[in-house]
Every structure is written in C-alpha cells, then in structure tokens.
Amino acid sequence: MAEIQIKNVAKKFGEYQALHDINLTIADQEFMVLLGASGCGKTTLLRIICGLETATTGEVWIGGRRVDHLAPKDRGIAMVFQNYAVFPHLTVFENIGFGLRMQKLPDDEVKKRVERVAGLMHIEMLLKRYSGELSGGQRQRVAVARALAMEPDVILMDEPLSNLDALLRMEMRAELKGVLAESKTTAVYVTHDQVEAMSMADRISVMHKGEIVQAATPIEVYRNPAAEFVASFIGNPPMNFLPAENAGDGKWTVAGNVVDGPRTGTNRPLQFAIRPEDMQPADQGLPAKVRIVEPLGAHLLVTCDVGGALFRAVLDSDMQVKPGEMLTLAPQPDRVRWFDPETTKAVA
C-alpha cells in the first residue's frame, strides 16, 4: 500500500515561487500524470516527492509515513530520469542490479530479479553490454528495468519518453502502461505531451504556473475542463472560445445566436466554449466564414472566422468545404461549456 499525500507543499527558488500550496492525494497503484507546459513546476513537484529537492513548506507522505525529511533512498521510491542516467561504467546487468547490490542482496537473488525485469522490458540479450553500445530506446528500457528491479512502492518518471522518436514513443507508451499496471506500483509520471498523458493516466493533474488547476480522469479533464487553461491546453486542436452576452433568463447571445446557458446572478459576460469535433453543419447555428481547409484523412480540419474570432471545426472528410464559403455550425448542446472570463474558471 503506497498512497502518496502531498500536503500544502510550496517551493521557492530564491524569489521565484515555483510551487504554490500544492495539495494532492495519489491513490495506491494509481497512475498519476503531472501534465503542464515547461516551467509549470511539474518536475519540481516530482523531485520533491523523490527527495532530490526539498519543499520550502509542506509535507510529503508515502504509504502513511511522512518522508519529506528522508533521503531519496529511504522513501521506497525509484525514479526514471529524462536522460536515462544509465551508468556508463557498468554493464546493463550491473546497472539493473545496482540498487539490489546496494541492498546487499545475495548474488542469486540479484540475478533472478535482474533477469525477470530484463525479460519484462525485452532486454535479456543486452545484459552484457555497456550503455555506450545501446540505442536511446534501449537505454530507456534499461532505466525502467533498473527502477522496476527495486520493486519500489512508488515509481517516479520524469519525461521518460521525451528523448525518443515518435514511433518508438508510441510503442514504449503502451508497453510502459502494461508493465506498470502489472507491477502494481503507484506511478507518478511527468510529461508535457497531452497525448501521452491522456493515453496512460488513471488521473491527470494539469499544472499551470506552480498550481494544480485540475486533477481528474483523462476523459473528465477533456470533457469538463475546470478552467480555460485546461480547455485550451488539452485537445488538439484546442477548444474554441466565443464571447457570450447575457440575454437574461438563462439565455446567452453568441455570435448573433441565442443559446441556452447557465443562470448567473449577475449580468457579466461569459465565454462560450465548444470542442472542434462537437459541431455539425446545420440550418441553424453559428455563422462561420471558412478560411483554411486541412484534410487529415479521417477528418477535415476547418479553420473559420466566427464573429471575428478564430474558430476551428473538425468535420467529416466527405464534406465539400472550400475557403471563402459560409458554413452554419450547430454546437452539440450537451457539449457546450461556459467559463467566467474574470476568474477563468468553469461555470456550471
């Protein structure tokens, strides 16, 4: 059992506030992805959990034990680094067995465990090689195997796939997910790649400027973004936004159309938001002037102009659309979301 609790963790580098009062609970055996643009504090948070960085304030608990004063080696964690950090002076076997040797396990036990994880990561044939003789993908496998061999309560990964080429990344993504699910460890995974996050995570914590904006399942984060940042960061192409004027009684005027929306107490305008794929051409809807048409095989990505704002729609590729034409796009009513432009938070 290794639940991770992060309580009121904040981190300052000099005057720079890297993390603001982070609170997060990661359940036992959960695959948690910390997702955000570079500089959002996700790696700092991971390093604080790991013990390579100390929080300025706050507490870190792993498996019901407070660990923020402990050295990394005493926290029951293993880490996979972005640049793999495979020791160049040791063979693959000794790299994977490094942590086990530090625990002074007997030779046959080390051999057994190294061979088991090497099998899991499909690197049995590389055990006698040195890191200089390995490709990037192979080094990555060694780094993961080394972490797994420790049989840790928690495995921490800092952008482990970011140095691999696209094809290899896709392959490793699926493999990692399978191996980690099997190992029944709690995993914290840092990435800036939303596809990686969506495809691997049990839950995603979207981070922005040192804060966790939303921590929820991938579908929840995608469908019900808690804030404008999440809506525009996740999804490719991102969500569309249009200004909406309050027409009273739960009605809102969006680009000349009247749409059902939330009943707010005030008269303040809201942001109307819709995903590009949640629209259909129809007789009634938003008037859109087509600017660019990009056929993507299965779909057409149509960039248009709605009421002077940039607007993207993903339409069926059989549609005949040409730049300069006018389209009428009807948003799917249950997929429309609303945001308060002042707080940038979602409005129900």
Added chain:
Amino acid sequence: MTNVATDAPAAKDTRSAGRALYVAGVVLLCAWVLVPIYFLTINTLSSPETVNSFPKPFFPEFDLGSLTFFANFAGMLSALKNSVIVAAMTMVMSIAIGAPAGYALSRFDFRGKELFRLLILLTRAFPLPLLALPLAVMFIQTGLDDTTFGLALVHTTLALPFAVLITFSLFSGIPLELEEAAWTLGCTRFTAFTKVVLPLILPGITASAIFAFVISWNEVFAAAVLTIENRTLTAFLLQSLDTSPLHLKFAGGFILVVPALIFIFAVRKYLFAMWGIANR
C-alpha cells in the same frame, strides 16, 4: 582590404606567404623545445670523455659511463629518493585536498564561488621567493624545516590550484543525473561518489595526480631554501652545479627532464581540458 575578384593571384601569394610563416613558426617552436632535449640525450648517453670533447657526435654512442658516474656520486641517490618521496606525498595530498574542492565547485552553488575560483588561480601570483623567508622561519619554529614532509606541504600548495581546476572540470563532465540516480537507488552522497563518480573520473584523477607529481619533481626554489641535509634532486644539483663536472650536469638534467616529459605527455588531454574550463 584588396578586392578578391581582381587580385586573386596576389591573395594567393599572401596566403602562401602566411603559410610559410606559419610553418617556420612551428619549426622554430619545435626546435626551441627539442634541440636542448636532443643535446641532453646525446651527452647523457655518451662517455664522460666524449662529453668533454668537441665536436660532439651526431648520434648517441649509448655509453652508460656518465649515468654510472651520476649514480655513484655521493648523495645523488638519496637526493633522487627524496625527490620521489616529496613528489609522491605532494601527489597524494594535492588530490586529497583538491578533489573535494573541485567537487564542491562543480556541484554546489555558494556565495563567492566565482571569486573563489579566481583566488585559486591567484595563489599562483605570489612569487615563491617572497614567501620563502617567512616560510623558512615558520618551518624552523615548527620543526618542519629540512623534512620531506615540510617540503611536500609547500609543493602541495603549488600543485593545489591545478588539482582543483582539473578535478573541477572532470566533475563538471559527469551529469548530476547519474549521481541523483544513484541516490534514488540506495546510495548516500558518499557511496554515490565512490560507486559512480569515482570510477568515471579515475583516469582524470590519475592525470591530475601525475601533474602534481611533476610540479613537485621540477620545483627547485623552495627545495633549495627549505632543505639542507634532505635535499631533493633539483636542489642537490643546483647546490653542486659549480663543483660538478659537465657529464654529471647532463646526466642530472636528463634524469630530471625525462620523467616529467613522459608524464606530461601521457596526461596532456586532461591538461587541455583544464584550460578549456579555466577560460570559460
């Protein structure tokens, strides 16, 4: 500047003239270093009679007479032994003190780090003669005078800046991630150092140690001032310079120069690395 299109032949002349100058410069510099070594070798490997005669042979006659005379000269062998002992102690001490300093410089951020790096180099700015008298007085007071250990202390001071700078560049070449990985795999800062960093920088440390050895081996001033009975080879040769015959001087010079040359040649790669870092 001349117009390249119209003055192409002239430019070519300039280029070949520049090239000739360059080659001449290289030849001159090589000669500057190699000719004395050549004469040293010829005279050392000749019999004492040949050394004192003229003209010299062009090839050494591989007569060990001069070297045998050198080895049998009273006090010479014990001076050689002292030189080796002092240089070995200097080597050990400058690495033992310099490597941790190099590690700290490359791994930690602290106030005055840049100033500290500058100060390390500045220790070389004090001329030794300036320090020799106070040092001699202090050594006599503490009983360190005329001991190999006392001299090794002074030589360590001389070698330390280089030891710090070389090891600093070595440690900087080891990614911090490797150490961090070791920490997460059950190492303390110390075991991570011994199990991961040390094996990786051992060749460089060896080079740095050899360089310290050579600095001590070649040093003459402090050795001459601070020792009387337990002279090192350099100090002993200096002392007996005007009383000794020509072939002894040549043999002594040869014995001094050759090990230093070989060592420096072996570790040249690391010395370049040091300057690369120092220029940053």
